[in-house]
Amino acid sequence: MKITDIHKIIRGLNKKYQIYAPQMKGGRLVFDKLRKPEDFDYSGRIPENSFKHIVYHDGKLLYEYQGTKIKVDEPKSPFLALFGLTIFDIKALDFYNHVMEKDPYFQATRRELVVVGQSYVAEKGDFADEIEQNYEDNVLEHVQFDIFLKRVEKNRFKLYTGTRKGQKILEFLGFTQYDHIQFKGLACDFEPANVNKKNILATYQGKIWEEWGKKCLNCGKCTVVCPTCYCYELEHTVKSKASGRVKRRWSSCFFSEFSEVAGGHKFLKNSADRIYNWYYHKHVRNHDELCLVGCVGCGRCDRVCPAGIKRLDVLNSLKPKKIK
Numbered sequence: 001m002k003i004t005d006i007h008k009i010i011r012g013l014n015k016k017y018q019i020y021a022p023q024m025k026g027g028r029l030v031f032d033k034l035r036k037p038e039d040f041d042y043s044g045r046i047p048e049n050s051f052k053h054i055v056y057h058d059g060k061l062l063y064e065y066q067g068t069k070i071k072v073d074e075p076k077s078p079f080l081a082l083f084g085l086t087i088f089d090i091k092a093l094d095f096y097n098h099v100m101e102k103d104p105y106f107q108a109t110r111r112e113l114v115v116v117g118q119s120y121v122a123e124k125g126d127f128a129d130e131i132e133q134n135y136e137d138n139v140l141e142h143v144q145f146d147i148f149l150k151r152v153e154k155n156r157f158k159l160y161t162g163t164r165k166g167q168k169i170l171e172f173l174g175f176t177q178y179d180h181i182q183f184k185g186l187a188c189d190f191e192p193a194n195v196n197k198k199n200i201l202a203t204y205q206g207k208i209w210e211e212w213g214k215k216c217l218n219c220g221k222c223t224v225v226c227p228t229c230y231c232y233e234l235e236h237t238v239k240s241k242a243s244g245r246v247k248r249r250w251s252s253c254f255f256s257e258f259s260e261v262a263g264g265h266k267f268l269k270n271s272a273d274r275i276y277n278w279y280y281h282k283h284v285r286n287h288d289e290l291c292l293v294g295c296v297g298c299g300r301c302d303r304v305c306p307a308g309i310k311r312l313d314v315l316n317s318l319k320p321k322k323i324k
Helices: 003-014 087-099 104-111 164-172 193-202 207-215 221-225 271-290 300-304 311-317
Strands: 018-025 028-033 060-066 069-072 080-085 114-118 147-153 156-161 232-240 243-250
Touching: 003 018, 003 080, 003 114, 003 164, 080 087, 087 104, 087 114, 087 271, 114 164, 147 164, 156 164, 193 271, 207 271, 207 311, 221 300, 271 311
Parallel strands: 018 080, 080 114, 114 147
Antiparallel strands: 018 028, 060 069, 060 243, 147 156, 232 243
16 A cells, blocks of 8 residues: 555544644654644654553543542543554553553543554664564564554555454445454563563662662653653642642652652662662563563663663663673
8 A cells, every 4th residue: 555545544534533643843753643644754763752641641630529529530432543653652552551451541542542553664773672574473463453554665555454443444444455463462571571570680779770870860751751651640739628639640750759658758769779660660560460561662761861871771781790
């Protein structure tokens, strides 16, 4: 299929769904609301931001109260389409689906969501992990999507479907030439996941984390752009003595006050503790609880870190030193 066919799919979806897709704005590639099909960036590059702000809202109203009466904000199922996600962000969306399995607001959004993926194309110096080119066997059967655009030439794509919903959409729009991929379940990450887990646990409270802690500015930029970071805090706004509202706000484990509890005690006392906690959470805790690594390898954290910290450098520094 050609680019004009992709535009046709976008126009068809736009009649029912609000579409978000990668596009150039002010010289930056961002993932945002798509105004017209021609604005869609089909380069396969990774946008600066992810889908996170669309499905996991910062500032989501949870409930309001007036005296003893509590009004819960009921979950709604908007018709949204995430168009042009790379395989990294599709994996991140699957990760969210497990972490937020019992979150009514996320699940309401996910219920009517249409996911359209596209092939990832690496840029020079891009950290993002290499993805096997055999999408059918090694990748697509282990992620959840509705439609996938696999690049076969510069401006030509092959269509895949992952759900009956995706098939219905394509057939309604007149596209009958596609291959269907049967979802076989999420792939449990073992290697190099187990190696990273072992190295992180072996270096707990080690000097290597003090060194990285000295470099880290604790700005939290990495957690903002990370498509799998989901830490939050509750924001209480008091209107009067008997009324107010509670919202869910994004937070970061790198913030000094994040681990503070009543009495002023902080479980993460310094920068070394906080950066260790981030890697432990991504590579150990998530893997133990979900059999999934909390890092999909998109490389966004590398791009935004003002201290120049690279994830791969950190993980490599934890490896046992060989004695010559």
